[in-house]
Amino acid sequence: xxxxxxxxxxxxxxxxxxxxxxxxxxxxxxxxxxxxxxxxxxxxxxxxxxxxxxxxxxxxxxxxxxxxxxxxxxxxxxxxxxxxxxxxxxxxxxxxxxxxxxxxxxxxxxxxxxxxxxxxxxxxxxxxxxxxxxxxxxxxxxxxxxxxxxxxxxxxxxxxxxxxxxxxxxxxxxxxxxxxxxxxxxxxxxxxxxxxxxxxxxxxxxxxxxxxxxxxxxxxxxxxxxxxxxxxxxxxxxxxxxxxxxxxxxxxxxxxxxxxxxxxxxxxxxxxxxxxxxxxxxxxxxxxxxxxxxxxxxxxxxxxxxxxxxxxxxxxxxxxxxxxxxxxxxxxxxxxxxxxxxxxxxxxxxxxxxxxxxxxxxxxxxxxxxxxxxxxxxxxxxxxxxxxxxxxxxxxxxxxxxxxxxxxxxxxxxxxxxxxxxxxxxxxxxxxxxxxxxxxxxxxxxxxxxxxxxxxxxxxxxxxxxxxxxxxxxxxxxxxxx
Amino acid sequence: xxxxxxxxxxxxxxxxxxxxxxxxxxxxxxxxxxxxxxxxxxxxxxxxxxxxxxxxxxxxxxxxxxxxxxxxxxxxxxxxxxxxxxxxxxxxxxxxxxxxxxxxxxxxxxxxxxxxxxxxxxxxxxxxxxxxxxxxxxxxxxxxxxxxxxxxxxxxxxxxxxxxxxxxxxxxxxxxxxxxxxxxxxxxxxxxxxxxxxxxxxxxxxxxxxxxxxxxxxxxxxxxxxxxxxxxxxxxxxxxxxxxxxxxxxxxxxxxxxxxxxxxxxxxxxxxxxxxxxxxxxxxxxxxxxxxxxxxxxxxxxxxxxxxxxxxxxxxxxxxxxxxxxxxxxxxxxxxxxxxxxxxxxxxxxxxxxxxxxxxxxxxxxxxxxxxxxxxxxxxxxxxxxxxxxxxxxxxxxxxxxxxxxxxxxxxxxxxxxxxxxxxxxxxxxxxxxxxxxxxxxxxxxxxxxxxxxxxxxxxxxxxxxxxxxxxxxxxxxxxxx
Ligand SMILES: [Zn+2]
Numbered sequence: 001x002x003x004x005x006x007x008x009x010x011x012x013x014x015x016x017x018x019x020x021x022x023x024x025x026x027x028x029x030x031x032x033x034x035x036x037x038x039x040x041x042x043x044x045x046x047x048x049x050x051x052x053x054x055x056x057x058x059x060x061x062x063x064x065x066x067x068x069x070x071x072x073x074x075x076x077x078x079x080x081x082x083x084x085x086x087x088x089x090x091x092x093x094x095x096x097x098x099x100x101x102x103x104x105x106x107x108x109x110x111x112x113x114x115x116x117x118x119x120x121x122x123x124x125x126x127x128x129x130x131x132x133x134x135x136x137x138x139x140x141x142x143x144x145x146x147x148x149x150x151x152x153x154x155x156x157x158x159x160x161x162x163x164x165x166x167x168x169x170x171x172x173x174x175x176x177x178x179x180x181x182x183x184x185x186x187x188x189x190x191x192x193x194x195x196x197x198x199x200x201x202x203x204x205x206x207x208x209x210x211x212x213x214x215x216x217x218x219x220x221x222x223x224x225x226x227x228x229x230x231x232x233x234x235x236x237x238x239x240x241x242x243x244x245x246x247x248x249x250x251x252x253x254x255x256x257x258x259x260x261x262x263x264x265x266x267x268x269x270x271x272x273x274x275x276x277x278x279x280x281x282x283x284x285x286x287x288x289x290x291x292x293x294x295x296x297x298x299x300x301x302x303x304x305x306x307x308x309x310x311x312x313x314x315x316x317x318x319x320x321x322x323x324x325x326x327x328x329x330x331x332x333x334x335x336x337x338x339x340x341x342x343x344x345x346x347x348x349x350x351x352x353x354x355x356x357x358x359x360x361x362x363x364x365x366x367x368x369x370x371x372x373x374x375x376x377x378x379x380x381x382x383x384x385x386x387x388x389x390x391x392x393x394x395x396x397x398x399x400x401x402x403x404x405x406x407x408x409x410x411x412x413x414x415x416x417x418x419x420x421x422x423x424x425x426x427x428x429x430x431x432x433x434x435x436x437x438x439x440x441x442x443x444x445x446x447x448x449x450x451x452x453x454x455x456x457x458x459x460x461x462x463x464x465x466x467x468x469x470x471x472x473x474x475x476x477x478x479x480x481x482x
Numbered sequence: 483x484x485x486x487x488x489x490x491x492x493x494x495x496x497x498x499x500x501x502x503x504x505x506x507x508x509x510x511x512x513x514x515x516x517x518x519x520x521x522x523x524x525x526x527x528x529x530x531x532x533x534x535x536x537x538x539x540x541x542x543x544x545x546x547x548x549x550x551x552x553x554x555x556x557x558x559x560x561x562x563x564x565x566x567x568x569x570x571x572x573x574x575x576x577x578x579x580x581x582x583x584x585x586x587x588x589x590x591x592x593x594x595x596x597x598x599x600x601x602x603x604x605x606x607x608x609x610x611x612x613x614x615x616x617x618x619x620x621x622x623x624x625x626x627x628x629x630x631x632x633x634x635x636x637x638x639x640x641x642x643x644x645x646x647x648x649x650x651x652x653x654x655x656x657x658x659x660x661x662x663x664x665x666x667x668x669x670x671x672x673x674x675x676x677x678x679x680x681x682x683x684x685x686x687x688x689x690x691x692x693x694x695x696x697x698x699x700x701x702x703x704x705x706x707x708x709x710x711x712x713x714x715x716x717x718x719x720x721x722x723x724x725x726x727x728x729x730x731x732x733x734x735x736x737x738x739x740x741x742x743x744x745x746x747x748x749x750x751x752x753x754x755x756x757x758x759x760x761x762x763x764x765x766x767x768x769x770x771x772x773x774x775x776x777x778x779x780x781x782x783x784x785x786x787x788x789x790x791x792x793x794x795x796x797x798x799x800x801x802x803x804x805x806x807x808x809x810x811x812x813x814x815x816x817x818x819x820x821x822x823x824x825x826x827x828x829x830x831x832x833x834x835x836x837x838x839x840x841x842x843x844x845x846x847x848x849x850x851x852x853x854x855x856x857x858x859x860x861x862x863x864x865x866x867x868x869x870x871x872x873x874x875x876x877x878x879x880x881x882x883x884x885x886x887x888x889x890x891x892x893x894x895x896x897x898x899x900x901x902x903x904x905x906x907x908x909x910x911x912x913x914x915x916x917x918x919x920x921x922x923x924x925x926x927x928x929x930x931x932x933x934x935x936x937x938x939x940x941x942x943x944x945x946x947x948x949x950x951x952x953x954x955x956x957x958x959x960x961x962x963x964x
Contacts, residue, residue: 040583044801046571046681046808047563047581050714082797082843084820091800139816147805276843278852281686281794283715 065102341378585679632659654905661929796839880929
């Protein structure tokens with residue numbers, strides 16, 4: 001039983017950034033008054049159900065399919081998935097069952113510097129359902145339930161991976177990269193917490209690589225990347241436990257309970273397993289001529305994998321830096337803009353990754369909301385490079401820039417923060433420090449090299465941190481050893 | 483005002499000239515409605531609404547407007563949505579349903595000055611035309627009240643309660659009932675009249691048609707109703723021809739084909755058979771060439787049509803779940819609510835039909851029945867297209883029998899309703915088809931069906947006018963004579 005292998009496939013639903021629903025003109029805005037964004041079409045009223053296809057949603061889906069390296073279907077067709085449920089107004093969901101928009105793609109993830117391709121089985125476009133609010137725990141035990149149809153008919157894309165994922169960590173990396181790609185092409189905000197990105201996981205384990213797959217369970221209700229990770233991890237443990245005890249994994253849908261950190265078998269919904277899918281007779285097939293697809297392709301920007309490779313090749317960045325900087329298009333753009341003002345790729349990367357991202361995270365801001373313009377950060381880096389200010393001073397200047405958006409030169413000027421590199425000025429201060437600290441000098445002479453650090457600190461203190469630390473070190477050493 | 487011997491064009495001219503005539507028109511309509519109450523033609527008819535419509539029209543005429551259908555009484559089958567009348571589909575399910583919108587067709591007719599007097603009886607949701615599934619009882623035939631009319635729409639035209647009637651024709655309902663009631667009717671090419679606001683039943687075949695008492699009226703009505711509609715994705719993109727002005731009988735050479743298997747149906751009554759044969763002789767005498775042709779797949783049409791319409795109806799009627807509108811049965815759970823609501827509100831015939839639809843679309847039978855029927859449909863389409871390349875028209879009886887007796891076996895569910903023998907093929911192929919009234923030796927009306935090339939309703943209307951001119955005036959039953 002030791003060589004157990006985890007096999008995971010993901011089904012990811014993503015709400016598209018269209019302003020209107022997939023088959024009617026209702027708004028898709030999040031958080032409106034319940035049932036305020038509805039019409040006869042998305043309510044499934046008799047006589048009102050004829051769909052009018054949202055062209056923008058189709059283009060977004062093609063764009064996503066291309067970004068995930070998929071083949072595009074020659075004809076776009078829609079099918080009906082028939083089942084009864086209170087959040088499904090028409091009694092069927094319009095989806096793409098027979099001929100998904102894109103097939104046979106892949107997404108690259110970076111596993112400790114090694115690139116792994118996760119296959120994309122298919123990507124298709126479909127409509128969302130409404131939302132149920134139960135008076136009790138669930139539909140079976142509640143005295144009544146209420147339905148909000150604002151979400152009914154909102155365009156969703158479903159991305160189905162091949163069972164290529166081998167661990168919870170790979171699943172997390174895949175989702176991060178997928179989100180990053182979809183944000184690059186700007187078709188969704190992919191917020192799992194708001195439900196604009198949802199993920200179900202099919203989890204199974206098998207004795208060894210290449211052996212027959214065990215029965216799989218489908219995990220639902222994971223509302224963050226962290227819960228996807230934890231849910232899969234838990235489920236793998238649980239299944240191995242069952243197998244070790246000689247039991248069998250029951251193929252079923254399981255619910256991830258975030259508060260308890262466990263999965264539980266879900267009560268069956270009244271959903272028939274046979275969806276009786278057939279082509280929607282109200283939606284004639286739509287051709288996808290090559291010129292159209294080509295035009296959509298032109299809109300796709302450089303995507304994270306190739307941008308990250310370019311950052312490594314062109315700027316000599318370590319793979320980790322390149323990965324972090326290309327997570328979002330905004331951040332990668334920001335980085336490259338900074339380089340236009342001060343071409344020191346590694347310094348720019350260090351400052352953005354350690355300092356700027358820390359400030360942004362603490363403030364809960366995205367890079368495009370940052371008050372520090374790339375030009376200003378470039379100037380700051382140049383001042384560090386030219387030894388006008390020390391790195392330590394630069395950190396405080398950066399904080400001030402972040403808060404006020406003020407120009408770094410102006411801040412340094414106003415506060416008199418220019419670094420003291422002038423040797424005569426420094427020698428004077430150093431002599432004073434040595435005079436005032438005879439004990440430390442003696443310690444140093446007796447071989448206690450630590451005393452050096454104390455003396456440097458004293459010099460820095462005297463200069464209000466403005467002394468060039470490298471120079472101070474050199475000069476102190478000269479004086480003490482000489 | 484005598485509405486019996488007036489054409490739509492004459493009535494419009496008179497009313498436009500003297501809007502004072504609208505009052506006697508509206509009074510006659512009311513009288514006719516009262517006299518014909520026993521026939522069960524109408525589901526909704528409201529004197530007050532009629533008065534409002536005539537007052538509004540009088541005001542428009544006074545302002546100098548000259549709408550093309552001014553003052554023409556028209557009725558609508560009760561599956562065409564109207565804000566001013568309930569729209570029941572003759573089902574208990576929708577007995578209280580008042581759509582918050584009117585069909586695109588209704589808007590066009592109102593804009594053109596037609597008086598929409600009432601909503602007519604039909605088989606539940608459009609389920610054939612020779613049963614008794616209507617929640618409001620069988621619509622009786624004005625020729626012999628113990629026989630069925632097939633639809634209230636055709637009966638209303640037959641009794642002059644309306645000069646025009648608009649109703650859907652899925653497998654042949656409108657043409658068959660026009661044949662039973664001795665009036666003309668045309669089912670235009672699929673997509674010619676918008677289905678926006680028409681309650682979806684079997685979307686890929688369903689098409690709104692019109693019944694009238696003369697070819698000229700038919701042309702006028704079709705012109706008013708036809709045309710592209712962005713709200714209906716299956717609507718034909720091309721503008722509809724100006725049928726009325728293109729109408730002329732002409733003496734040109736016409737070649738007509740008759741399927742040589744036309745008499746190979748068990749349901750064929752001798753009266754209808756003799757009548758059709760003598761019609762063919764008359765047609766030849768008019769200088770029209772008639773050939774018998776082999777159409778191998780024509781006889782397969784009723785089965786394919788039954789399977790496809792059942793699957794589509796099963797899905798289209800799934801929105802009738804008691805959640806947002808319609809009958810809601812009292813139940814302890816959601817599942818039970820569906821079962822109770824639908825069991826109580828649907829007729830047994832409809833339940834069997836949609837049950838059949840659910841069966842043949844299930845995974846087990848999808849390929850064997852549904853896909854096979856779709857392939858059959860393609861063969862029928864190709865065969866008819868090839869035939870109509872060589873011939874101007876295809877001629878058949880409209881139904882194998884005159885109006886059936888009401889009651890008795892009407893309750894039974896016949897998947898292969900023999901009434902569909904001639905009408906199913908053009909419905910599957912989306913071709914225009916017209917029925918022209920003829921009479922059996924017993925004095926009962928029957929129909930001669932003319933099938934034309936897709937998009938060419940004009941050819942059918944011209945042939946119909948040629949038939950009309952070449953014979954004595956059509957007969958209509960005396961209103962209130964029963
Ligand atoms: Zn809507």
